[in-house]
Amino acid sequence: MSTSPLALLELLDRDGRVRSSLSVARWPLRIGRAYDNDQVLDDPHVAPYHAVLDIDGDGRVQLLQLPALNGSQLGRRRLAEGERAVLAPGEAAWTAGLSRLRLRLPGEPIEPEKPLHRTGGHLLTVVLGLLLWGWLMVDRFVHLDPGAEVMDWLAPLLGIPAGIVGWCLAWALASKLFQHRFDFWPHLGVAVVFGLAIEVVDLLLPALAASSGWAWPSRIDVAVSAALALAMVWSHARLVLPNLRRALSVVAVAGYVASAGVLGALNLQKDDRWFSELYVSTLPPPALLFAKPVSREAFLGEAAALRARLDRKVREVQQEQKATADPEEE
């Protein structure tokens, strides 16, 4: 007669996948290296009789640690000999020696089914990929003088798709290593979406600066592009290591904030300004120039403000020199 099992004890491999599972028909259940345990672990860091799973008076499952050198690790808690811990539904995973175990209990919520990557997504990826390729070819066209040799075109024509595919293959190999799936298409999707985004930002921000006369879109261009590049790598990494999603996000954001802060502070200290760009260099065609030109007098009047900043800097330097100069000098 088959009745529904009391629980399911799973032994996990290093990737977190289930290597074997045992339907629990009765409590208690003993775990260890000896052949007569209910769950036998082939792990030299586990005692012959390592731990016992049993049910307490309230019907909860408890893990009891038997005498063992290495004990068990339950979340952050380390179980020593004779200690007990309640295994709650949804959190019942622990380590004995080097073996990772999980107990699935009745009433545990089950994650919904995840969709497969469908071919409809590939079509969009291909279209976006072609768009990126075309964009980069136009960019190449703009940079080449008329009448360029075929050789000048060959490199981008073949190099761009080869570069993108190579990049995605490398990430797909990483997915294969950690996820046992060769996720080429998802990685390609990430690469072309972010590649296009970076190109669009690099076109639009300087163009906005040129046509409006505001400096800030041009100043932040590099920072925005860098953020997009970092987001691209983060997206790739997330596909490779989905379990580390939160950690990856924290590392990415913290890394970005820290490096942006350090670079900005260095610029501020060295050049007295946050951004490394000295002036907006993109020049607009007359039709796209929406800013109203000011008079020469107004321009020079505003430029006079530079003097106070420069003089302040000179005073700072002179005070610094006075503080550090040899007593003989001056």
Next chain:
Amino acid sequence: MPFLMCLRRFVFGAAMAALGLAGPALAAVGVPEAATDPMDASQRAFGRARDMLLQVRTLLRGQDSQASVGSGFVVTDEGHLITNYHVVSQFALRPAQYRLVYATADGRQGALQLLDVDVVHDLALLKLADPAALAGRGALRFRPESEPLLRGERIHSLGNPLDVGFAVVGGAYNGLVERSFLPTVFFGGSLSSGMSGGPSLDDRGRVIGVNVATRRDGEQVSFLVPGQFAEKLLERSRAARPVTQPLYPRLVEQLLAHQDALTAAFVALPWRGSGHPRYVIPVPQERFMRCWGNSTPSDSRGLQFERSDCAMDSRIFISGSLQLGHIAVQHEAYDGRRLGSVRFLERYSRSFRNESFGGDTRQLTSPQCHEQYVAGNGVPLRAVMCVRAYKKLAGLYDMSLLVALLDGTETGAQGRMDASGVSFENAQKLAAFYLAGFGVDESGKPAKAGPKAPPRPAGKASAP
């Protein structure tokens, strides 16, 4: 304005800067002159001046090793002597670290005091710490201004070249250097390092100038500071107290006066036309600047451009790592009709980007810029004004102004003006003058030379 740097540019610099003589010694080339008469004159000049000729050494105070050597000459019976500022610049800027001594041709030595400098003309007035040491030797006299030299007249330069020994070098007076803002004598003779600060004498042994520089890319092209400036320095400061503090405030005072004069002279000259059929681009008169031009070869498939590059040749020597006090103006006119608008605009922006203003150095702060669209004469301009301040010469600035004409999608022009070592007011004055020089000529005829007069004081024309 990127693509090419002008090929034939040269730097005048204080090329003779009293160098530590680490370089290879010159091969002996003492070929006697054929004519006997000039030789006699040289001999006489040297014989008479020998006693008044000194070597001026700057020594590092602690270890007494030579930091630089030059020449000098006694001009009063109280022991005043004249040399170049650049011979004693290390002492002038850091008197606590250095000391000055002299050595005579007959091997006598003694301490020197610095009384004053004329940094603009590269002159220094010194005095023997103990005038009695060389008493009775006499002094060199200046040739009066009322007796101008004739071109081709024989002159004799004295000094101690390369620390080898006292020497006289014969050569010809060739008038004043052309297109130089500061009057400078063109001496057709060979000056070498170490002769800086020595006197150049006429046949009667009177001082007509002070050896100052030579051109290393030419032969026998050397320069003297006219004697009148040395004479003025002597008159002005013969009773001054010896310098014990760094001379920066004094230098600033003199440089401010110089840049005032230079700026006034510069803005008093109207721009001449660039010859462009449509654009009015300011190109300076070649009164005290030299312009070089070039253009892309006509078979070029890319962006066509013509450029001009005007600069003052001379700089004022402050220290081995700092020369300033000049103005430069350049422009490039672009024709992108072979490229089409999109490609042209990309190159036009790239060219505007490809400019450098220097960074934070020991001498100067990093640049601070102000940028804006400015209304030109009939055309919008993109203007970027970047200014750096001198850290030790407080009150002086380097100003650079970039200008791009935003006129079309296939043609354009960009210009750049640089002024180094100017006051902030003059930086603005020069910037205003330069900006006013840009425009378009709607008539379509080639712009005539000098169409854009500088802004004149209003109301002058209506005065009765």
